[in-house]
Amino acid sequence: xxxxxxEIYRRYVGAMVLHGLHAARECGLxxxxxxxxxxxxxxxxMTPGELSAQTGLTTGPTTRLIDRLEAAGYVRRTPSPDDRRxxxxxxxxxxxxxxxxxxxxxxxxGEVFARYSEEERRTLFDYFARATEALRP
Amino acid sequence: xxxxxxEIYRRYVGAMVLHGLHAARECGLxxxxxxxxxxxxxxxxMTPGELSAQTGLTTGPTTRLIDRLEAAGYVRRTPSPDDRRxxxxxxxxxxxxxxxxxxxxxxxxGEVFARYSEEERRTLFDYFARATEALRP
DNA sequence: CGTAATCTCTTCCTCAATGAAGAGACTTCT
DNA sequence: AGAAGTCTCTTCATTGAGGAAGAGATTACG
Numbered sequence: 001x002x003x004x005x006x007e008i009y010r011r012y013v014g015a016m017v018l019h020g021l022h023a024a025r026e027c028g029l030x031x032x033x034x035x036x037x038x039x040x041x042x043x044x045x046m047t048p049g050e051l052s053a054q055t056g057l058t059t060g061p062t063t064r065l066i067d068r069l070e071a072a073g074y075v076r077r078t079p080s081p082d083d084r085r086x087x088x089x090x091x092x093x094x095x096x097x098x099x100x101x102x103x104x105x106x107x108x109x110g111e112v113f114a115r116y117s118e119e120e121r122r123t124l125f126d127y128f129a130r131a132t133e134a135l136r137p
Numbered sequence: 138x139x140x141x142x143x144e145i146y147r148r149y150v151g152a153m154v155l156h157g158l159h160a161a162r163e164c165g166l167x168x169x170x171x172x173x174x175x176x177x178x179x180x181x182x183m184t185p186g187e188l189s190a191q192t193g194l195t196t197g198p199t200t201r202l203i204d205r206l207e208a209a210g211y212v213r214r215t216p217s218p219d220d221r222r223x224x225x226x227x228x229x230x231x232x233x234x235x236x237x238x239x240x241x242x243x244x245x246x247g248e249v250f251a252r253y254s255e256e257e258r259r260t261l262f263d264y265f266a267r268a269t270e271a272l273r274p
Numbered sequence: 275c276g277t278a279a280t281c282t283c284t285t286c287c288t289c290a291a292t293g294a295a296g297a298g299a300c301t302t303c304t
Numbered sequence: 305a306g307a308a309g310t311c312t313c314t315t316c317a318t319t320g321a322g323g324a325a326g327a328g329a330t331t332a333c334g
Contacts, residue, residue, distance in 0.1 A: 014175035015175075016150065016154065017153065017156075017158070017161075020150060021157075021171075031158055031161075031167070031168030031169075032158075032168075032292095035155060041148070042151050042152060047311080048312065049312080060293065064292090083301070083310090085311045086310095087311085109272070115267075124260065124261065131149065131152070132148055132149050134245035184281080186280090194321095194322075195323060197285090197322075200284080220280090220330075221330060221331085222282070222330045223281065223282080
């Protein structure tokens, strides 16, 4: 990666972080809540214990974090079939507020994508998939 | 943009937000602080008033936000030459902690980039530039 | 000039999020 | 069966960020 690519990447990451936090605000979520919601979105349903391990929070705050997300309609609690002490936290489709908050950005990005050829789009989506995997914390 | 592309994009944005907030924590910064630092990075030096307008904070919290960033060595305050009431807040190069926090991700992304041809990389960087512009809040 | 407007910063207060510690329910192991 | 361990949730106290209001310094305007 050349210095120039570094520079581009740095600015790009900045823009994505800005965008993400902006979306979080639009949804009435804090940064940690958005963080947790994305964890659930990327890694699938998990227990509060697993979520607390991944967020770095202790169990108390995690419970209330899930409370907030559940009250806002972003996730759902389901009893675990295997272990009745456990609870499964799963994202509930894509919440309306989140979709609406992301809509303008999607619209703009859609216009950007429209400029590329089918071949180029394949390259971009391939990169997205690989980068998502590489950035997974 | 097909539904499939939507899905890929959504997961990708999620990964970037996760990555950004993770980096913020590594630097000992809150989400808002990282947000502001990225604003300064992307839009260049600005006054506390402009920063408060862009973050949505009132002036009080903005002053303390700048205090935190300055104490951590991320930005510098300079008196404005034009208007002696004003202050210019400018990022101080790239802070070591931030660079270190981003280093592992850069390493991994560098490996991802290495898989592509020169032509494909051009496409990717072109996309980054356009997407950065499109996502600017 | 002098009054109003602008800009940053300070002070006080409020509220939300977090950590620590422990309770209650359930499972596992001996 | 019983003891120990696990998992979630609750309670209490603390910390930190943010808003509101106003002070102090400077600039712009009549």
